[in-house]
Amino acid sequence: MDIVAHALWTFVIVYMLSKFRYVSKYFNTNKKVLAAVIAGFGIDLLFAPQFIYIYTNIAVNGKNFHELAIEFPSWFYTWYYINHNYFFIALIGVFLYFKYKEYLVPIIFGLFLHITSDIFTHKNVFQLKPFWPLQQETFQGLVSWGNPVFFKWSWALLVISIAIVFFHMQYDKRIKRSYD
Numbered sequence: 001m002d003i004v005a006h007a008l009w010t011f012v013i014v015y016m017l018s019k020f021r022y023v024s025k026y027f028n029t030n031k032k033v034l035a036a037v038i039a040g041f042g043i044d045l046l047f048a049p050q051f052i053y054i055y056t057n058i059a060v061n062g063k064n065f066h067e068l069a070i071e072f073p074s075w076f077y078t079w080y081y082i083n084h085n086y087f088f089i090a091l092i093g094v095f096l097y098f099k100y101k102e103y104l105v106p107i108i109f110g111l112f113l114h115i116t117s118d119i120f121t122h123k124n125v126f127q128l129k130p131f132w133p134l135q136q137e138t139f140q141g142l143v144s145w146g147n148p149v150f151f152k153w154s155w156a157l158l159v160i161s162i163a164i165v166f167f168h169m170q171y172d173k174r175i176k177r178s179y180d
């Protein structure tokens, strides 16, 4: 998915979870929700080196994406596999456990959501190895997030979901006010 969709979907799902009794405690403050959302899109900021590589080759060297994609350098893939897998998440989890325990669940959840949705929406050159380094073959996604039909419908669904969340928030506020 694109980075904005990652952020918004994470927010929608985390908002819904915050209404469920047993998991609400993990998302009961704005900071925890924010941590989950930042984790949900932030992992793609690690794609910056590849993005710069693609951008400069297209804008400066006048290549087109398909030419480029045939000969991405090996670091391009290595760096991608290193930060887009479940073991990387587990490693961050260990760090959070010892350092910032209250953000452990929100952040891990945001990262987990990101990798899991990427597995199914990344095809061809951006296929994932979600269990790297144990896994050597890539996983072919079901549909590319850039597929025009998928892109249109998933964004339509996202906009509807955001609207529902927004109205629910207004409703929540009104309920709270009536108790004051």
Ligand SMILES: [Zn+2]
Pocket (backbone or CB within 6 Å): 043, 044, 084, 114, 118
């Ligand atoms: Zn990603």
